[in-house]
Amino acid sequence: DAKTTQPNSMESNEEEPVHLPCNHSTISGTDYIHWYRQLPSQGPEYVIHGLTSNVNNRMASLAIAEDRKSSTLILHRATLRDAAVYYCILGYGGSQGNLIFGKGTKLSVKP
Amino acid sequence: NAGVTQTPKFQVLKTGQSMTLQCAQDMNHEYMSWYRQDPGMGLRLIHYSVGAGITDQGEVPNGYNVSRSTTEDFPLRLLSAAPSQTSVYFCASGDSFEQYFGPGTRLTVT
Numbered sequence: 001d002a003k004t005t006q007p008n009s010m011e012s013n014e015e016e017p018v019h020l021p022c023n024h025s026t027i028s029g030t031d032y033i034h035w036y037r038q039l040p041s042q043g044p045e046y047v048i049h050g051l052t053s054n055v056n057n058r059m060a061s062l063a064i065a066e067d068r069k070s071s072t073l074i075l076h077r078a079t080l081r082d083a084a085v086y087y088c089i090l091g092y093g094g095s096q097g098n099l100i101f102g103k104g105t106k107l108s109v110k111p
Numbered sequence: 112n113a114g115v116t117q118t119p120k121f122q123v124l125k126t127g128q129s130m131t132l133q134c135a136q137d138m139n140h141e142y143m144s145w146y147r148q149d150p151g152m153g154l155r156l157i158h159y160s161v162g163a164g165i166t167d168q169g170e171v172p173n174g175y176n177v178s179r180s181t182t183e184d185f186p187l188r189l190l191s192a193a194p195s196q197t198s199v200y201f202c203a204s205g206d207s208f209e210q211y212f213g214p215g216t217r218l219t220v221t
Contacts, residue, residue, distance in 0.1 A: 043212030043213055043215055098156055101146075
């Protein structure tokens with residue numbers, strides 16, 4: 001499975017945008033980029049996924065580099081509830097393949 | 112929909128005991144999986160299933176058995192519990208590109 005590299009931790013101020021980076025230089029042409037987050041004492045929850053084009057949903061935006069070797073999860077306006085560990089994962093996902101989790105980025109949000 | 116449910120929420124076992132962690136989903140997903148999460152670590156895949164009657168091993172399958180007799184249920188069996196199996200266990204089911212996780216079972220083996 002292709003590997004991802006994320007910073008161990010990041011800090012943000014409430015109501016400011018947050019850019020969470022992920023490097024995946026060995027990504028294959030069929031790998032989707034998935035983002036999940038895990039709030040304290042909860043199971044992971046889906047955030048967003050994409051293949052080549054930038055993606056937006058109600059939770060976040062996903063910006064994918066043109067060469068697909070990196071991507072950035074963008075939270076447009078951080079809230080205290082966004083404090084979580086964010087995982088960047090490559091693969092098919094969902095019903096079509098397994099998700100292999102790394103250690104993720106722990107995001108702290110300051111009021 | 113209840114989504115993915117797991118029972119029990121907490122369990123303490125003695126070394127050598129066996130038990131079954133229950134997982135059920137009501138979303139008619141074919142794909143289901145079990146993960147374990149040790150303190151300060153990411154999730155590691157134990158076993159997964161792509162449909163009733165079909166199971167396969169993940170990254171860390173040793174000491175665990177699974178079966179999938181129905182689409183809804185995917186129980187995880189610990190045959191002879193060891194302290195190294197102390198962890199939080201998450202069950203998930205998948206649809207298309209999204210996986211849904213249960214609330215977890217916190218297991219302590221003494």
